[in-house]
Amino acid sequence: MTDPAASTPPAFAAASAGRPSEASAKAGTPLWPAQLDHIGRESDNPAALVTFYRDVMGMAVQPLGPGQWLMRGPQRRILIAVGTRGGQPLSAFRVESRQQLDAVRARVTGRGVPLLNLSTPLFADGFAVRDPDGRQVAFGLPDPRYAEPASFDLPAARLRGRLQHVVVASTDVARLAKFYVEDLGFVVTDNVFAAGDEHAAATAMFLRSDLEHHSFAVFRAPEARPDHHAYETASWNDIRDWADHMAAHRIKLWWGPGRHGAGNNLFFMVEDPDGHKVELSAELEYVARDAAPRAWAHEERTLNLWGGAWMRS
Ligand SMILES: [Fe+2]
CATH class of the missing domain: 3.10.180.10 (2,3-Dihydroxybiphenyl 1,2-Dioxygenase, domain 1)
Structure with a gap:
């Protein structure tokens, strides 16, 4: 692969103007390890999105309530809801244990970030915050009621x-x-x-x-x-x-x-x-x-x- 360092002066890599402290990477973070679990998508025409993610992305459809659908395929799931066309109002990250979740929550509250109630039904426990651009970011433990089925029937699920x-x-x-x-x-x-x-x-x-x-x-x-x-x-x-x-x-x-x-x-x-x-x-x-x-x-x-x-x- 390309080695970016090979063409980059050290001072370039170490520049710090307006940039997050890199000390946090070295100090360790309770968020490690966490994975993207699901996102929320919104549309004024959710039926078209549901059809696309079902037929093209191989995700089975499960209505969750008025105007909201869980789309689920092997190792992939998203939420679709009625809303703003092209919207992506939620990014939800999965942690590994209640202890880790508590540690992430403690870090976030320690930084003075207000906590929001979870807006996703896919986590059994967790919390959310609002990022500076207004998007919800959730952290949590997956609810076993929505655990991945053993198999999927849709052709694209292969x-x-x-x-x-x-x-x-x-x-x-x-x-x-x-x-x-x-x-x-x-x-x-x-x-x-x-x-x-x-x-x-x-x-x-x-x-x-x-x-x-x-x-x-x-x-x-x-x-x-x-x-x-x-x-x-x-x-x-x-x-x-x-x-x-x-x-x-x-x-x-x-x-x-x-x-x-x-x-x-x-x-x-x-x-x-x-x-x-x-x-x-x-x-x-x-x-x-x-x-x-x-x-x-x-x-x-x-x-x-x-x-x-x-x-x-
Ligand atoms: Fe990408």
């Missing part, structure tokens, strides 16, 4: 893809990332800076909560909005199979296939019926818990080593 990361866009990357790192306990993996300016605020940041390169990331954009979410497959062959599956549904690949620089993963993206980007990924890099944050230039190559990139700013 395709492997574990819900793995969620990404947002923001007008203020530093402010949002500071909240996720210092208040919530995520660890900085990679920073992206305007080329040659080691004192600039980051234009993108990739954060991890276990060994996988990122479970959350934020890109600079003209407005705060959802960006995409991703499913991690087991191999390049799975990417091929998903792309053939998209072709069978007459869904054009929106970006890719390519290989991200940051994360080094193979990928392509499609759009769901509301234009929200859905990524299929393979070979996402592992990064050790105590690895120092790395720096990348704000250029297409950072986002796609093979070709053109979706530049949010």
Whole structure:
């Protein structure tokens, strides 16, 4: 893989203007390890979303109440609700034990962050907070009533893809990332800076909560909005199979296939019926818990080593 450090002066990587303290990564965090468990999606036409995630993403439909549906496939689940078109109001992370949950809650309250009641039924215990862009971030223990069934009948459920990361866009990357790192306990993996300016605020940041390169990331954009979410497959062959599956549904690949620089993963993206980007990924890099944050230039190559990139700013 590309070694970003090879082309990056040390001072560039150590720049600190407006950036979350990297001391939190070294001090340890109760959030480690945690994984993305589910996200919430909203639409003014939820029926179209339900159909897409059922037929294209292989997720069985379970109505949860008026205007809300649980979509569930192997190692992947999301909530769909009536609401704002293209909305992604919730990111929910799973921890491993009640003890860990208590430790994460203690850290968050110790930072003075107000706690919200859980808005997701998929956690038996947990809490939520509101990030600086107004999105709910939940932490919890999965409710066994919604445990994954032994098998799924939908044809698309044969395709492997574990819900793995969620990404947002923001007008203020530093402010949002500071909240996720210092208040919530995520660890900085990679920073992206305007080329040659080691004192600039980051234009993108990739954060991890276990060994996988990122479970959350934020890109600079003209407005705060959802960006995409991703499913991690087991191999390049799975990417091929998903792309053939998209072709069978007459869904054009929106970006890719390519290989991200940051994360080094193979990928392509499609759009769901509301234009929200859905990524299929393979070979996402592992990064050790105590690895120092790395720096990348704000250029297409950072986002796609093979070709053109979706530049949010
Ligand atoms: Fe991604």
